[in-house]
Amino acid sequence: MATLPQARLRALSFWQKMAIGLSAFILFAFAQFGLRGFVDYAHAPLVMHLHGMAMVAWLGLLTTQSLLAGRSGPSSGGLALHRRLGWASAVMVPTMVVLASALCLTALKLHMFPPFFTPAYFLALVHVEAAFFALLVCMAVSRRGQSDWHKRLMIGSTIILMEPALGRLLPMPLIVPWGEWVSMVIQLGVVLLIVRRDRREFGHTHPATMAVAMVVMLSHVIVELLAVTPWWIALATRMAA
Template identity: 35%
Template sequence: MATAIGAVERQARERRIFTGMAALVAVTVIGGFGSFALRGYVDVATVPWWVHVHALSLLAWTLLFLAQALLVAQRRTDLHRQLGWVGAGLACFLIPWGIATSILAVQMGRVPPFFPPGIFLVLGPLDMLAFGALTLAAILLRQRSDWHKRLILCGTIAMMEPAFGRILPMPLLGPWAGACATLMQLLYVGIAMRADAGLRGAVHPAYRWGLAVIAGRLLLVELLGRTAIVAGAAAALAAG
């Protein structure tokens, strides 16, 4: 009996942890982009329409991610599963659109001044691919809820670099700007890992995979983005 009560309490605590992480992600994304706009750094009238679509799709994912966590907390797993396929469809849109948005930004000279064009050219696509890989794994493992929810969380964190880029003082960080944003992503995964260890007595391997993918994305950005080939491709796009 005591064991059964302990299992129920652990499940309740786990639901609270994932709801809290989903809320933290939502506050970071919405707060980051919202505060950036409120500080006057966004001229909405001059922002291309495809950037608005990209931003709205990211917001939709963030809100859906939070809603899914709340549904599980309320034990509405039936609706959670139905909305899961909406999320899968949204992910299929997010990935190519996000990649195209990065390429168009380089082509139109909309690269932030603290990013070398080559770094920026690979940053967005690799963000989307990291998100896609972790989300696809989560979908394939949807019958194993312990893996599914942790991989979805890591996948969402994997594409939060733009949000942290609007919170951190990026121009002051110089060549370390991108790395600092990635470190914040790793910190969020670390928070979830710490909670996992406290709850389960060990960190679930899904978090190790998420951590490896996000860290590996940073390494690839630095290795590829500074090559002559990628820098030349970025220059060619900007020229024309």
């Protein structure tokens, strides 16, 4: 006989499991990094704490929204609440982008970024990821009336957020300069889970899933290109001065 937790897990949809699993993975990656003593929270700048709180709030909203979307019965009111809460993203997404940028610039000035990253690479990494995260969320909101597009794009935006989490789990000092590509392969592995779901549901890969895969690959390529572009290197050097 199945236990109550097992029964509840089976009752979750694929998309609910993806939202919960990715959120738990990201939170675990940051939590273990801090518990291992790699972050001095007592002397961390205020923007780091604000950024962390915004990230946790966003993952909480994502998980809540996925659970509410599953309660779409006529008497549950879950979908209506899901739509009302969805407008919180109009405030949260720009706030997260601004905080990510502010944290990056502060870290550059205080030389708090990983020593195996160049200033140009770190500047590109944070801003490119923030931009593509916001892009996918905006695309998802614009497609909120098409649930097949909306949920794939929202999960895709969370796959983008996996990169900084992977940076805290993978042995980055040992795999430089391949760390960027290792992270990309892992993220694309998660996209393949959606591809498998698409093929079961539609018999082919959904266009939204292909868009997510392209964004994941493009984000890593742009980061690598910017990191070796002279004008970007000069910009990062000035910011780190």
